[in-house]
Amino acid sequence: MNNKGERTRWQRLWSWLKRPLALGIPIGVFLMVMGAASFQGMMVASNQNAFCFSCHLKMDTIVQEYKASSHYGDGETIPATCSDCHVPHPFVDKMIVKTIALKDVYHMMVGTITEENFEEHRPAMAENVWKDFKKNDSANCRECHQGENFDLAKQPQRARLNHEKIAARGETCIDCHQGLTHKRIVIR
Numbered sequence: 170m171n172n173k174g175e176r177t178r179w180q181r182l183w184s185w186l187k188r189p190l191a192l193g194i195p196i197g198v199f200l201m202v203m204g205a206a207s208f209q210g211m212m213v214a215s216n217q218n219a220f221c222f223s224c225h226l227k228m229d230t231i232v233q234e235y236k237a238s239s240h241y242g243d244g245e246t247i248p249a250t251c252s253d254c255h256v257p258h259p260f261v262d263k264m265i266v267k268t269i270a271l272k273d274v275y276h277m278m279v280g281t282i283t284e285e286n287f288e289e290h291r292p293a294m295a296e297n298v299w300k301d302f303k304k305n306d307s308a309n310c311r312e313c314h315q316g317e318n319f320d321l322a323k324q325p326q327r328a329r330l331n332h333e334k335i336a337a338r339g340e341t342c343i344d345c346h347q348g349l350t351h352k353r354i355v356i357r
């Protein structure tokens with residue numbers, strides 16, 4: 170009787186311990202797989218214009234300016250999305266940018282940038298972006314504007330004459346093409 174009760178207690182304890190093992194491992198694996206899958210999904214979804222619009226429409230005039238620019242095209246076949254220009258392509262860089270962008274979520278929640286004070290914050294933000302483009306030699310511009318799509322021989326003279334000297338002068342796209350998608354900002 171006593172012995173039996175003892176065994177049941179151990180059995181109960183064991184079956185209690187066993188549950189997380191038996192259920193926990195497959196659940197853990199399942200979550201890891203789902204996590205990896207939805208992580209991939211998140212990376213894609215967060216690259217869509219709608220995602221960028223969701224915050225920037227509420228805090229600045231960036232979206233309206235983009236919509237009026239050549240890179241928005243007619244809005245049907247969009248030449249370049251926000252992330253085509255702003256999210257780097259190699260995976261590690263992408264992760265760094267996405268992690269830094271978490272600070273944007275914070276600023277959004279505390280309302281640091283508003284339509285009212287955006288113009289005050291704007292020059293500093295533009296400088297951050299220019300710095301990134303200079304550091305990677307405008308990699309995202311070159312992702313599209315290369316080879317066939319950057320054929321100097323087919324460009325109007327003014328463009329060609331400027332582009333021919335880029336390498337020799339150590340210039341990069343945004344040294345000349347500023348304010349292409351957004352309002353032009355002149356610093357100092």
Ligand code: HEC
Binds near residue numbers: 216277282298
């Ligand atoms: C959760 C809201 C939110 C979303 C979504 C969002 N942003 Fe922002 N973004 C902000 C805020 C707030 C700032 C200004 C504060 C800051 O610089 O951190 C900002 C700043 C920026 C800047 C200036 C960066 C700098 O270094 O100063 C760029 C470029 C930018 N966003 C691009 C994007 C792009 C591209 C997307 C879509 C992939 C996007 N944002 C989606 C809230 C958001």
Ligand code: HEC
Binds near residue numbers: 242254307
């Ligand atoms: C996702 C591809 C893509 C990216 C990224 C991209 N472009 Fe373009 N760009 C295009 C296409 C397509 C056109 C032609 C649009 C049209 O006029 O129909 C174009 C047009 C242009 C033009 C001529 C139209 C104008 O407004 O003067 C310039 C200049 C230009 N891009 C510079 C840049 C620079 C600088 C960058 C980086 C900051 C960049 N592009 C990033 C695809 C891209």
Ligand code: HEC
Binds near residue numbers: 344
């Ligand atoms: C030294 C300054 C300078 C640099 C650097 C520069 N461009 Fe240009 N680009 C120009 C000028 C000037 C034009 C002609 C604009 C005009 O006539 O309105 C032009 C025109 C263009 C056009 C339109 C060409 C067409 O067929 O009409 C594209 C696209 C373009 N640039 C992309 C780029 C890209 C991508 C880079 C970086 C690889 C770059 N540019 C670097 C000065 C520059």
Ligand code: HEC
Binds near residue numbers: 240254294295354
């Ligand atoms: C063709 C490339 C291109 C596209 C498309 C683009 N940007 Fe930019 N963005 C730039 C460049 C280059 C700068 C640096 C300032 C400048 O030259 O206008 C910039 C600057 C910014 C800034 C800093 C504030 C400012 O005015 O400089 C924010 C915020 C920003 N972009 C967000 C976005 C969002 C959100 C979208 C989509 C609605 C977008 N950008 C689309 C190239 C692009």
